[in-house]
Amino acid sequence: MSVSCSDCFSDLLCGEDSNIIFSNGGEDLPECSSDLDISMPDVEESIAGLIENESDFMVPCSDYMEKFHSAQSIDASTRADSVAWILKVKRYYGFQPLTAYLSVNYFDRFLYSHQLPKMNGWPVQLLSVACLSLAAKVEEPLVPSLLDLQVEGAKFIFEPRNIQRMELLVLRVLDWRLQSISPFSFLSFFAQKIDPTGTYKGFLTSRATEIILSNIQETSFLEYRPSCIAAATILCAANDLPHFSLVTAQHAESWCDGLHKDKIISCHRLMLQTEFNNRPRKQPKVLPQLRVMTRASITWSDSSSSSSSSSSSPYKRRKLNNRLWVDNDK
Structure with a gap:
């Protein structure tokens, strides 16, 4: 016995006539299309609105930078390490660029408003995992488990329940405002x-x-x-x-x-x-130091050398010439 799609979802529908939803469409329904016909003035108005409200999702830079210089706050290198880890996990799972941006945005907004008990080590990593998890839940259609999310050189592995508690703390500090205006x-x-x-x-x-x-x-x-x-x-x-x-x-x-x-x-x-x-810079080419003999020393060596030493002189010259040839070839 086959079950129609409309029968499967009939209990989830409101009081309207469900047949109209599963029909091929009616004259009164607008045609759905991914290519929306939006006029340029409407787009410019929307962009202007984003610019007007974008400061609501930023941390005041001057105040935040003062926290970096405070003894009780996170330093720039620790933040850079956390962001680098987020980017590595983003590449590992193929997350959207916005997911990485939101993760860092949550991270900065949280630290601006809330101080961790320890501003380095495992608390910062726990915050990084929680921010990335929240951003992935907002933007990604498929989200790895909390254990699987802790990859790419994570220094600490946290139990899912601890990450979830940190997620709730982040949500409270951010006032549950996870949608952010990004570049x-x-x-x-x-x-x-x-x-x-x-x-x-x-x-x-x-x-x-x-x-x-x-x-x-x-x-x-x-x-x-x-x-x-x-x-x-x-x-x-x-x-x-x-x-x-x-x-x-x-x-x-x-x-x-x-x-x-x-x-x-x-x-x-x-x-x-x-x-x-x-930008990566090329390492300077260091040539081995070679002993350079002057003409005077060569003359003195020829006049004072025995027949045995003079017979070995061509060998020494060949050895020196071979060394120079290898260096030039390199």
């Missing part, structure tokens, strides 16, 4: 401003995403709003393409109300400096 919210819109044809939109957003994740460990970027970071990263990505190499922060300021040229320039310079500092 990723603006990338597509800014890329469209640079390239209205959409030809390079995929590259611009993808490259900008890489730049955001590569800079997320740097505490200096906490000074800038998500919209400013998004504009600066799109500029970096655009300057990699010859077609948009002349796009500047002055152009970016006109993309939407709320963007400021000076802040974009400052953030853009910081990104370039960070990229330069993190």
Whole structure:
């Protein structure tokens, strides 16, 4: 006996006529489509609203940086280690970039408002696991178990019940506000401003995403709003393409109300400096020190040497010549 889909879900429906839900659609129902026809003014209004509210999900940079210099607070290196671990787990499971960003956002917002009993060691790692778990539950369709989440060199392994208790503490400190405005919210819109044809939109957003994740460990970027970071990263990505190499922060300021040229320039310079500092450098080639004999010493050696030593002189020269040849070949 076959059971129809409508019979399976009939108990879950409200008082409306359930047949309309499982029918092929009616004239009165709008057609569902993934390609929504949204006019540009509506999008710009939405972006303006995000810019207006983005500061509500940031930590005040000056106050937070003071905590880094406090003896009772976390230091920058410990935060960097925690963020690096989050990024490694993100790559391990293929999480969305927003999942990693939200994890760090929860981490910073929690430490700004709440002090751990011990600001290094296992408490910080427990906080990192809890923040990553919460962010994954918000953004990911499939979330690993709490034990499986503790991979990629986790120094401590916590029982699930301890992680869950930490999750509840994070939720209370954040006032259950897990949705946050991130730089990723603006990338597509800014890329469209640079390239209205959409030809390079995929590259611009993808490259900008890489730049955001590569800079997320740097505490200096906490000074800038998500919209400013998004504009600066799109500029970096655009300057990699010859077609948009002349796009500047002055152009970016006109993309939407709320963007400021000076802040974009400052953030853009910081990104370039960070990229330069993190660029791997080639190790200098160190050649072995060779003994150099002067003509006078060679003359003196020839005049005072015996027949046996003079017979070995060509061998020494061959050995020296072979050594030089190997070094040049390297």
